[in-house]
Amino acid sequence: RSFAIHGNNQDGWTANFGKSPFVIRIYDKQKEQEQKGLETSIKNRVELELHANRAEQVISEWFENDNLVEYSLSILYTYLWFVDEPIDEEELKGTHVRERYIDSLKTMPAWSLLTSLGQSMKFVRKPKEQSVDSILSWIMKYVVPSLEVLKKTGHWHEVIEAMDKANLSPEQEKLIKANLVNAIT
Incomplete structure (x- = not known):
């Protein structure tokens, strides 16, 4: 019912289907990574953005049934469908014949291929190991501009106070200890 396409040939295209709290996003992952100076073998990416x-x-489906791939694909099948023929809006509006009409439409081969290949995918959680250098790089790129705004608007002292009161996780404590050991040696 709702979609937006933005981008260009140089930077790549992004298509968003739906609105928050539920968006299906398809974009050119390779061009996105090229702009960051990175390489990837992934050409295009399909994402589900879900809120609330x-x-x-x-998450419940993942924990209860460990069935995230099939569940995610069922969301795609339910809410997004590309067909190779014009859609008759009047037929689509009919409440009793809607499902029968939808089932009669011919799915676009590329969409069938994507969704069938999706069945063989697996979701794997591999948390990235952080380093002090990766944290510093992220802060410099994404946080420093916002900190500058706070400094120039008189809120810098609040940031310093919050840092002094921050509770660090065990992983963060380990990073500090490892960094101190490296500095001493």
Whole structure:
């Protein structure tokens, strides 16, 4: 019902289907990574952006049935469908014949291929190991501009106070100790 396409040939195209709390996003992952100076073998990417209840449903399905791939693909099948023929809006509006009409439409081969290949995918959680250098790089790129705004608007002292009161996780404490050991040696 709602979609937006933005981008260009140089930077790549992004298509968003739906609105928050539920968006299906398809974009040129290779061009996105090239702009960051990185390489990837992934050409295009399909993402589900979920918030609130939708996100909780997916997490519940993952924990209860360890079936995230099939569940995610069922979301794609339910909410996004590319067909190789014009859609008759009047037929689509009919409440009793809607499902029968949808089932009669011929799915676009590329969409069938994507969704069938998706069945063989697996979701794997591999947390990235952080380093002090990666944290510093991220802060410099994404946080420093916002800190500058706070400094120039008189809120810098609040940031310093919050840092002094921050509770660090065990992983963060380990990073500090490892960095101190490296500095001493």
